Amino acid sequence: MKTLFLSLVISTLLSLSLSKELCNSHDKKVLLQIKKHFGDPYLLASWKSDTDCCKAWYQVECDSTSNRIISLTIFAGNLSGQIPAAVGDLPYLQTLVFRKLTDVTGPIQPAIAKLVHLNFLRLDRLNLTGTVPGFLSKLKKLTFLDLSFNGLSGSIPSSLALLPNLGALHLDRNRLTGSIPESFGTFKGSVPDLYLSHNQLTGEIPASLGNMDFSVIDLSRNKLVGDASMLFGLNKTTRNVYLSRNILNFNLSNVTFPSGLENLDISHNKIFGSIPPQMTQIPLQSLNMSYNRLCGQIPVGGKLQSFDNFTYFHNRCLCGVPLENCK
Template identity: 45%
Template sequence: MMTTFSNFFLTFVLLSQATFSLSKRCHPEDERILLQIKKELNNPTLLSSWKPHTDCCNSNWDGVACSALINGRVGYLSISNDTKLTAQFPPSIGNISYLESLFIYDLPKLTGTIPESLTKLTKLQYLTIRATGVTGPVPKFTAQSRSLVNLDLSHNNLFGTLPPLLYKLPSLSGVLFNNNKLTGSIPPSYGYFDNSNLADLDLSYNNLSGKLPISLAKLDTYVVQLAYNKLEGDASMLFGSDKKTNVIDISGNRFNFDFGKVQLSKTLAILDVSHNKIYGNFPTGMENVPLLNVSYNRLCGEIPKVGYFNTFDVYSFIHNKCLCGSPLPSCK
């Protein structure tokens, strides 16, 4: 009788395991890769829910979700907000072949380089690696990455030059490389992004240098941020009355051009040109810009008493060659 019960129990266990295995959505290859990533990250507490023999597709694994289009394949991965996680960037992430969204952020002790294998993820649309300790160059994204919509590699320790072929990625709406250690000049190809898609170009707080390529006159995006680099010369090509620009921030550079000759977008809401060598007077339409900073330049003339000029304080205008009028001292 006992033998019969034991056989029954063993059969029940085997059938239960088989049923569970058949019910698991997570593809075994993706499960293997995720567990390898966990190992490469030194098995952090953050990933304690990643356990073998459980289903990564049923919201059991924190930060993991499977694709809505491809059954059983991991399409979403987020690892973030852990000041204690200490490891090199896990190279195995580049092996999750159906990945659509990858978010790695607020991991200050995550070091190493970003693997080039990420550029071979043909379905990747959203890539964020932000506020980490990763270093090395920006990966060279090629035509294989044509699905990429948003590329955020900000607040890291990346060095080297800007990748020149990004403009060939037709779906890009955001390129954020700010707060790194990038050097060299802005490639002329950056004037050839698809303006119907690109909304945000942020290269601020790096060590970029040289003159802006004239091709940037073709750039027509909502946000252009080049603040606090070592750029010089003319930046007037960034402006244009027919552009859709909302934000231009070129502060903290060495730009030197006649401000009075630029044409402002009718949609311009934030303009910061402070801490440069810009000269001349205010361009037509400046009174329609709600947020303005022209301090620490070489501007001249009387500050108009119209529109938004009546709302700005002294810090929007201080340290110019010969600006005068409220909120600065009166003109003589």
């Protein structure tokens, strides 16, 4: 009888232990507010008041020690409305992702500025409008910021260069205007991969960007003018440079390219001069120099003859393989 009683007690205690909810009650309440804000969508069907958000809720991650919510990822579903202010009430959040939700509209939620532990912010492929807010520069732990594929307008805040740990900045495919901030040549700590393509940026590329050793820089499909040669240099570790479809105008002859450059697209500009022989020493995987004002013989060697004529055509007087022989 005693054995049976002890077994029942142990079983009951074990059951209670297993059923004890890990999820912080405040965080759970906030998440349920977010669900209600979006009209209880099917995408968040696993968010139920009678289940543990640390164990059973899809798109939510808890810290294993504190059981506070550290990651919220809402991806590819049928949600509509603005990002709710309640996201700012998850004080331990490190990752916040709203992605591929084309009916999510409005400006970037100001409450995000309260998330001082945030290191990964991705709000891409939504339908956000308004400006890129300067308050993002307060999130000093950010290593990744992606606001691409939205309808954001206005100028790029220079204060983003104050983010000391930023490894990637995606502002591409918006409606941004104005110039590239001079401050983007003063990133401290890490130098981010910089994606500003498919906007309406104007003016010259700031000379200060020559001080940076970008691994990736994509400024294509804007309205930039003038010189871009400062982005290159033999001692840089740059691997990917995309400058196509601007109005850039500089002499390519005197440019020295990074020795590890892999992908280069300078097509559809007004770049003149000749192709430097040093390019035969570069491990290029892709190259596009078409629709410029280049002249002279394509240097022989390296990867330059492995590309087809579309890489070089519509220039002033380039010649040699893979184009017609020089006369």
